[in-house]
Amino acid sequence: MLVQRECMDSITFKSDTVLSDVHMYTPNIRHLMVRLNAVGQPEHTMDTTLEDVGKQVWRGAFLLADYIWNNSYLFRDCTVLELGAGTGMTSIVMATVAKTIYCTDVGEDLLNMCERNIIVNKHIYEAAGSEIKVRELDWLRDDLCTDTKNPYCWSEEEIAHMYDHTDVLLAADVFYDDDLTDAFFQTIYRILSNLKNPSTIYLSVEKRLNFTLRKMDVTCDAYDHFRLCLADLENICDGRTKFIVEPIKSSFPQFLSYERVEQLELWKIIAEPFKSNAQQ
Template structure:
């Protein structure tokens, strides 16, 4: 870690929120057994790798060719951790794919090595029931784009789903307010509230904090600023692929 990290490099570090979410998965593996999972903003791929010890299919997504190359390398060298964890014959499967929150459509350009096939898109919408994101809430515009993206994806899923989000409140002293603030965290909480208040007649969202009372398996400092949130998305009508 460095004292300052540029926005384009944040995904190349493993943040405490990823360790926290991985710890939750390890402590609650029964919740994810055999699931199809979508991780957004996966970065180094740590959380997807841990999830692959119990889930069946994981779509591990981010943007940026350098970052995604690194993520794929991490997944390959750690395959021994999850390769036979789910099924003795085949193991689980992690697919590294591009998911740009600033675009409305999934990338299907075959010149992109991390594009989606039609079969994968169908599998995503037909079978996904868990979504993950670890500590991706540090820029208000990206946070807005994230929530717009998950709303769009959830509107196309056939199954009820649960979203798990980790976040770390980062304190900053601002001259504008002459006080210590958590502006990025405050914006995240506003977006959570907006999501829960959506009444579109399609999906009901239930937002709940998760108590951090589960054991710590991984080596990191579980500071009091770390939080874990669960969003339950219940379709009110039958969703179809668009």
């Protein structure tokens, strides 16, 4: 533990960079600061600006990956849409069981890195005969990008396939900014309203507690906002979709190496067609 702390102490983080807690207990931390691929491009970095947080792997991605491995029967042959996929790690694990995975995030640079990770890790999932498609899905836009100048654009066939077949949605550690959280929930509501089949959404979140002078208490505003959005979703009465929100106990076995702190949570949202009294 002392050695690890010494490692951390020898690194200077700028005030505008963020560090995934996954790396906190990593030996030889300096060597992992930037891992370069064969052509000298980073595939995963140790600290990034907030804008580039997707280039690190976050603990929530490992928790979700562990859940998938422990409950593979839930995902067999499914069509899955991952939002805010970052490095693509959770989509790669999902591809060991599901059939088609739309692995999405925003920004060409990040999506290039994600695509490279999916290619170099193909051996992990290729026996399953599944397919991962890296596509741009920006929560701040109302539509899916179909501009063919963007290498990660959607074809009309893919959009139709995604809406006709998706039955699982995933997002790991994407709740750290209230405006983005609002945009995320608006996006999943819009997507769910267009899906042909009932679906289940799995979300991991980490409650990062901080003492604030403003509140004179230890709180996590971003987590509180996430819980409000969950409650709002459950209270939607649009006459079409019923949302059932449930926490998932994190007591399932851990295969991957990370600290499963109690602030790390997994949530499930079941979206099913609303049945009126006459239909029941």
